[in-house]
Amino acid sequence: MFSKPILKQTFKSSYKLWVIFTAILCVISAVVISVFDPKMISGMMKMLEGTPMAEMAGDRLSSMTSLLGMLSQQFYGMLAAILPMIYIIITANNLIASQVDRGSMAYLLSTPTKRSTVVRTQASFLIGSVFAMFLVVTIVGLGTVQLMHHALWGEGYTPDVVAAAKVLDVDKADLTDDLSLILDNEEALATGADAREIETDVYTMYLTLKMADDTGELPQFSEQAGQVGDMQNQIISGITAAADVLGVAPADLMSDMGKIKANSAALAAAAETSGLPEPLLVMMINSQLASDELALDAGIEFSVKDYLMLNLGAFLLMFAISAISFLFSCIFNLSKNSLALGAGIPIAFFVFQIMAQIGDSLSGFKYLSLNTLFDTNAIVNGGSYAVQFVVLAVIGVVLYVVGMNRFQQKDLPL
Amino acid sequence: MSVLQVDHLTKDYGSGRGVFDVTFNVEKGEVFGFLGPNGAGKTTTIRHIMGFSRPQEGVTYVEGMNSWLEPAKIQRNLGYLPGEIALPEALTGTQFIKMMADLRGLKDMTRTNALIDRFELEPAGGLKRMSLGMKRKLAIVTAFMHDPQVLVLDEPTSGLDPLMQDMFIEFIKEEKARGKTILLSSHIFSEVDATCDRISIIKEGHLMSTFVANELRHSTSKTFKLEFNSKEEFERFRAEAEATKRLKILSVKRHRNQAKVQVEDADVNDFIAVISGYSLKFFSEIKFTLEDYFMKFYDRGGAAYAVN
Ligand SMILES: Nc1ncnc2c1ncn2[C@@H]1O[C@H](COP(=O)(O)OP(=O)(O)OP(=O)(O)O)[C@@H](O)[C@H]1O
Ligand SMILES: [Mg+2]
Numbered sequence: 001m002f003s004k005p006i007l008k009q010t011f012k013s014s015y016k017l018w019v020i021f022t023a024i025l026c027v028i029s030a031v032v033i034s035v036f037d038p039k040m041i042s043g044m045m046k047m048l049e050g051t052p053m054a055e056m057a058g059d060r061l062s063s064m065t066s067l068l069g070m071l072s073q074q075f076y077g078m079l080a081a082i083l084p085m086i087y088i089i090i091t092a093n094n095l096i097a098s099q100v101d102r103g104s105m106a107y108l109l110s111t112p113t114k115r116s117t118v119v120r121t122q123a124s125f126l127i128g129s130v131f132a133m134f135l136v137v138t139i140v141g142l143g144t145v146q147l148m149h150h151a152l153w154g155e156g157y158t159p160d161v162v163a164a165a166k167v168l169d170v171d172k173a174d175l176t177d178d179l180s181l182i183l184d185n186e187e188a189l190a191t192g193a194d195a196r197e198i199e200t201d202v203y204t205m206y207l208t209l210k211m212a213d214d215t216g217e218l219p220q221f222s223e224q225a226g227q228v229g230d231m232q233n234q235i236i237s238g239i240t241a242a243a244d245v246l247g248v249a250p251a252d253l254m255s256d257m258g259k260i261k262a263n264s265a266a267l268a269a270a271a272e273t274s275g276l277p278e279p280l281l282v283m284m285i286n287s288q289l290a291s292d293e294l295a296l297d298a299g300i301e302f303s304v305k306d307y308l309m310l311n312l313g314a315f316l317l318m319f320a321i322s323a324i325s326f327l328f329s330c331i332f333n334l335s336k337n338s339l340a341l342g343a344g345i346p347i348a349f350f351v352f353q354i355m356a357q358i359g360d361s362l363s364g365f366k367y368l369s370l371n372t373l374f375d376t377n378a379i380v381n382g383g384s385y386a387v388q389f390v391v392l393a394v395i396g397v398v399l400y401v402v403g404m405n406r407f408q409q410k411d412l413p414l
Numbered sequence: 415m416s417v418l419q420v421d422h423l424t425k426d427y428g429s430g431r432g433v434f435d436v437t438f439n440v441e442k443g444e445v446f447g448f449l450g451p452n453g454a455g456k457t458t459t460i461r462h463i464m465g466f467s468r469p470q471e472g473v474t475y476v477e478g479m480n481s482w483l484e485p486a487k488i489q490r491n492l493g494y495l496p497g498e499i500a501l502p503e504a505l506t507g508t509q510f511i512k513m514m515a516d517l518r519g520l521k522d523m524t525r526t527n528a529l530i531d532r533f534e535l536e537p538a539g540g541l542k543r544m545s546l547g548m549k550r551k552l553a554i555v556t557a558f559m560h561d562p563q564v565l566v567l568d569e570p571t572s573g574l575d576p577l578m579q580d581m582f583i584e585f586i587k588e589e590k591a592r593g594k595t596i597l598l599s600s601h602i603f604s605e606v607d608a609t610c611d612r613i614s615i616i617k618e619g620h621l622m623s624t625f626v627a628n629e630l631r632h633s634t635s636k637t638f639k640l641e642f643n644s645k646e647e648f649e650r651f652r653a654e655a656e657a658t659k660r661l662k663i664l665s666v667k668r669h670r671n672q673a674k675v676q677v678e679d680a681d682v683n684d685f686i687a688v689i690s691g692y693s694l695k696f697f698s699e700i701k702f703t704l705e706d707y708f709m710k711f712y713d714r715g716g717a718a719y720a721v722n
Contacts, residue, residue, distance in 0.1 A: 003517065004516070005513045005516035005517045006513075006517070008513070008516075009502060009504070009505060009509075009513050012504050012505065012509070013502065013503075013504030013505075099502070102500040103496060103498050103500035104500045104501055104502045104503075106466075106494070106496045106500070107496075107501070107502070107510075107514065107553075107556070108517065109464070109465075109466065109485070109489070110464065110489055110492070110493075110494035110496075110557075111489055111514065111517035111518050112486045112487070112489045112490045112517075112518065112519075113486060113489075113517055114485075114486040115485070115486075409468075411461075411466065411467040411468055412461070412466040412467065413461070413466075413467075414461065414464070414466045414496065
């Protein structure tokens with residue numbers, strides 16, 4: 001089936017490259033996961049909102065507020081597609097074509113080793129090493145997620161729960177289960193608000209919302225707002241007035257209503273123009289800030305299944321890509337020809353995918369790229385991707401089989 | 415049954431390159447020389463014997479097994495020394511020897527170590543930095559390590575220093591004495607002369623002729639060069655040689671009054687009697703070497719075709 005001596009030699013000549021690429025991937029993945037801060041990202045998004053850049057980025061921007069969304073964009077859509085590809089291109093060529101071109105294959109075939117055994121061993125090494133690469137990246141990624149965000153097992157404790165638990169001297173898990181303990185203790189409430197860097201009022205509101213959310217009783221604000229269209233108009237007029245006072249654009253203020261509360265003149269102007277009493281306005285602003293906080297909590301929520309699927313998808317894409325490179329390595333006797341197609345085609349796929357993402361007018365390019373079958377958005381946002389995965393796997397298997405057969409049939413200039 | 419059989423092998427690479435209808439056999443215990451100018455098709459023929467290339471027409475057998483259909487089987491009892499030494503660069507010499515032993519399922523390293531000593535191989539270093547001669551020795555050791563019955567050697571001594579070349583020739587002679595069958599492609603006449611039982615000449619993809627080396631070496635005729643003192647004597651000699659038919663004039667240089675004459679050993683007394691009647695400047699024997707004999711095949715002109 002396989003030749004152990006060949007595997008050993010292949011391992012010796014390829015492991016350095018594997019280690020380098022795997023290490024780079026692990027480090028980048030760990031850094032992307034570590035620096036993820038939902039607060040910062042949502043702040044950035046608010047800044048970008050309404051700008052041409054946000055329009056260009058489209059859906060991709062909104063999916064970046066969650067850790068997985070961010071990972072799928074920054075890591076799996078880019079680096080995890082290009083780095084393993086470079087490893088594959090170099091290694092696939094080294095495994096067959098380069099050895100035929102240089103002539104060192106002659107030694108392997110001047111022993112009682114069948115060509116089929118040689119090519120099967122080399123193909124297995126390529127597939128195995130790509131799989132191992134993603135396995136290591138997956139494990140390092142999960143480790144980092146747990147280490148930095150505690151989002152895997154145990155609970156992802158929010159900073160306020162950690163602080164309040166200390167004050168109340170209760171278990172963090174118990175406290176998470178019963179947040180009313182914080183509401184009942186003034187010191188805990190103050191400490192929790194501090195930890196979250198929000199006002200106590202907003203924090204109280206947040207805790208109430210969170211408890212309702214946990215039991216699935218979160219009131220649907222949007223619907224209520226819809227029913228009271230008049231009130232919405234009143235609020236908008238109020239915000240516009242406040243924006244005048246503060247000298248900022250109403251749209252900016254809309255997404256950061258905390259500013260109105262902080263400035264009494266602005267609050268007064270808003271109350272006057274909208275005709276709503278100040279306390280009501282403050283309450284509405286607080287509830288908005290509280291629901292913002294709730295959204296932040298959701299940002300670090302992490303689905304292990306989706307994460308594993310991202311990695312599986314990236315592996316399957318690379319499996320198919322490696323089959324392309326391996327096929328041409330088997331077909332051609334010269335390294336330069338093997339590389340021309342074995343590198344050229346995967347790189348073209350990658351470039352086409354990038355072009356398709358740049359703008360609507362170029363979106364047709366996605367039909368020319370194998371990379372499209374690895375749809376990170378679908379994986380993270382609950383779309384369907386099973387068929388694409390199967391297609392990638394089938395393409396890979398077919399091309400490997402074709403390549404291995406070709407190598408067994410062709411003339412070798414050794 | 416011949417150990418190596420090349421039967422009407424044809425591989426046309428286009429524009430007159432390749433090998434065309436090549437047929438020869440190498441018998442058990444024989445050292446077979448394979449000679450020809452660069453690009454003649456020696457390596458191409460060897461590739462087919464090794465099962466690396468599929469014949470367009472014809473077939474090659476090693477110990478009765480079809481090279482293309484059972485390449486892995488024929489390698490069990492075959493040692494191959496490629497013409498171009500391209501070893502896997504990531505390994506050291508020692509690792510390479512180990513790998514080849516593993517690939518052959520070779521456990522007993524006594525012979526391998528003896529070969530390493532004999533060829534003064536220092537296998538410890540990385541293959542990338544090894545000198546050409548050292549790499550060649552390494553390839554020799556791995557070709558002979560499993561004591562194969564059949565050897566296919568493509569220009570085995572290129573890159574070896576003269577002492578090592580002599581050593582290698584001695585080694586081949588010993589292997590031959592042990593009954594090995596050897597196909598040896600070479601450009602070095604002395605090595606072919608010293609080892610080969612039969613010799614084939616290939617040129618431009620066509621097998622020109624096959625000789626039994628001893629018949630050439632121990633020829634029962636000798637070649638003499640004569641120079642006459644005058645034109646008249648020279649012409650008279652030519653006329654007499656023509657008439658007697660016992661003296662065969664191979665070539666003449668008219669302006670110098672020289673003639674090359676081939677004489678059967680049995681007729682040598684007659685020959686001396688004949689030439690004693692002429693006024694000669696000198697006469698000398700032209701010593702036979704295979705090199706003289708084969709040199710004409712290397713001639714780029716078409717003349718060589720006429721020899722067969
Ligand atoms: N795979 C190939 N495709 C096309 N032409 C080839 C191929 N292999 C060999 N040739 C051509 O066939 C001819 C014979 O080459 P071969 O290597 O057999 O010569 P050779 O007798 O071994 O010469 P040398 O003494 O230089 O080693 C050459 O003209 C070569 O260019
Ligand atoms: Mg050659």
